[in-house]
Amino acid sequence: MSSTEPNIRCQCPDGHLAAGNNHFDNKNYDEAVSAFFQHIAQHPGCAEAIFNLAALFEDINDPEKAATHFLEVAKQHPAHLPSWQRGLMALAKARQADAFADALVSFIKAGEEQGLFWKWPYYMLQHACDHHMARDDREAAFAFFNATIARSQQYARLHMCWFIFLFGGYFLRIGDVKNGVNCMKFASKELRFLVHACFGDEFGDRVASVPDEMLRRFDESVDFPDRETPDVAGSRCVVLSACDAVYFKRFGLLMALSVDLFSQEKRIVHFHVVDADEACDALVSRLRALMRKIHIGYSRQPDFQDLPREDRITYFTCSRFMVADRVMQRYRLPLLIADVDGVFVDDPVLFTDQLSEEAPLALLYSPERLDALYNAVGGGLVGLYPTQRTAALLDLVKRYMLYWYERRQMVWFFDQLTWVHAVEDAKRRGWNLPVTRLVMDRGRIALGAAKFFQVFEEKKESGFDQKLSQFLDEIGSRWASGTISPEEAKSRYKSFFGLEDM
Known part of the structure; x- marks a missing residue:
């Protein structure tokens, strides 16, 4: 089943879990819910069943229940990124700004403890508010910014500045340049690249000043x-x-x-x-x-x-x-x-x-x-x-x-x-x-x-440079000597980076 993540796989699978997964795959949602709950009754806290139950509620457009179950898995397994991501987006779709802000701060803390990429909370706020702006729901986007910035200022200044940067983007989008610029100026205390930002005629003036x-x-x-x-x-x-x-x-x-x-x-x-x-x-x-x-x-x-x-x-x-x-x-x-x-x-x-x-x-x-x-x-x-x-x-x-x-x-x-x-x-x-x-x-x-x-990520892996050098030395020498066909060389190139589907 596509929604199952290996690191939360059930250690005691039974017929109820298998039936739930099968019913879910076939979109027999009522039967799937019943089977998952029967499994959970016998195996309390089973992350796989809870995650799949959350995915089911996501499928049938019940974001509040989906969020509850995704975040239950995230609480059990704080390094499980999909549970955080899908739980937060479910809260966004449910327009639950305060609950989203609380969960996002929990995500920040979990990320620091579990070594998750530090910008994921920022991305999730962006996705949530982009979701509302795409539907021209400015009121919801404003509420999410307001709640999230209020929570984060008590915990994480860097994250708060990234959130305020996004808030500035919101104001600029709706034509409120004054508040947009004020947000950018505040965010620039941590986001150094904003020193290069221009507003009004600044870009044209700066370009024209270059001799x-x-x-x-x-x-x-x-x-x-x-x-x-x-x-x-x-x-x-x-x-x-x-x-x-x-x-x-x-x-x-x-x-x-x-x-x-x-x-x-x-x-x-x-x-x-x-x-x-x-x-x-x-x-x-x-x-x-x-x-x-x-x-x-x-x-x-x-x-x-x-x-x-x-x-x-x-x-x-x-x-x-x-x-x-x-x-x-x-x-x-x-x-x-x-x-x-x-x-x-x-x-x-x-x-x-x-x-x-x-x-x-x-x-x-x-x-x-x-x-x-x-x-x-x-x-x-x-x-x-x-x-x-x-x-x-x-x-x-x-x-x-x-x-x-x-x-x-x-x-x-x-x-x-x-x-x-x-x-x-x-x-x-x-x-x-x-x-x-x-x-x-x-x-x-x-x-x-x-x-x-x-x-992107591959070059950060331990031993990557050595593997790449060995790979290129082999392919390059065989290419130069004509001992490898173009088809094999291209296939090897793709497989080295896991790009067989491209």
Whole structure:
């Protein structure tokens, strides 16, 4: 049964539990309820039966009963994330703001004790209030914010500031800019990225204040070792990834080989490496020798990095967008700006073929979200068709990033926040830049049949780098020697990341 979680499986299964599961699967709800309660009477506190009973009430649209049973399981098994998630959403659907707030604070405490990802409570408040806003139920959303912030201020300041940030998003959504800005200012005490937020005409004023001389100095700091532009005939698209030397050595082969394996014809992959060293130059030479179908482009930036350590990390994520205009001018082809720690499991041209003069921009784009100020645009994959409008958009992005570079502040999430402001500013300027929305699911970014996978959680696992290195050494050497077929190589690539269904 799909709703059963392995870590709450019944230790004493009997005929009643089996019958309940069977009736539930067949949507015989009355019989299922009776069977589950008979099992619970003989095995009090059975988490599997209680969870499945909660799922049943969820199915028949009885959210209050669903919440009661999901949260009963969460109380027994505080590390069981699905019980918290579904219990809280059931309370949201039941419009039980006070009960939701109490449960959310319990979730915060359980998360700290059990080692759950600390932002889950924030996500749950967002999902709950997005649920109400999607139904234009502002009153319910306001009540949930009010109750949750009131409870959290007595317990967790960081969480409270994230909740107030969402509350600011609520006010901005309904056009109450004054209260929205006040919420953002308060939240900025803990959420450092809000230093980059703009309201009113601030974005346009800041962009306009960046002198052309600064752009010239930045462009001069970027070195293209290959003076000659390669023959791009038939390539049809360029994949651009930018990072620091450490990430390039860690993931450059992974990215390049994925494009070489899955492309039907020749393509271009351009790596921009900030703080590149001789080992990076050597890796570029190795990649060029290894690839069968793709051309490896390369640029580096040995300076222009005078930032505090944490802000330098953000600069690495921003650099791909700051050189995108140069790369687009160099190749004059549709551009995919992609995280270097990712893999294409389809020909990247399947993305760019869906772009055109009329639809020149593809983004992970969700302006309706309450956290839209920093998360309306995802930076994992951006598609651009070369037009004057996309060039102008990249200029806005680049200038705003340089504005803050000059002030030696580039806080995490700054790249996404910049794109949010740039897209909104383009709308205000009346530019015709319709956005084709990419779809994200479990780290997988898709546009129709085209797919790209971001390596999120896997890279944090113990021993991952060693496993990845061994895998790439084997596949790469066999690919170079012709001792592995394209079909086997692609299959191995997918299975390494559990992507057999892509």
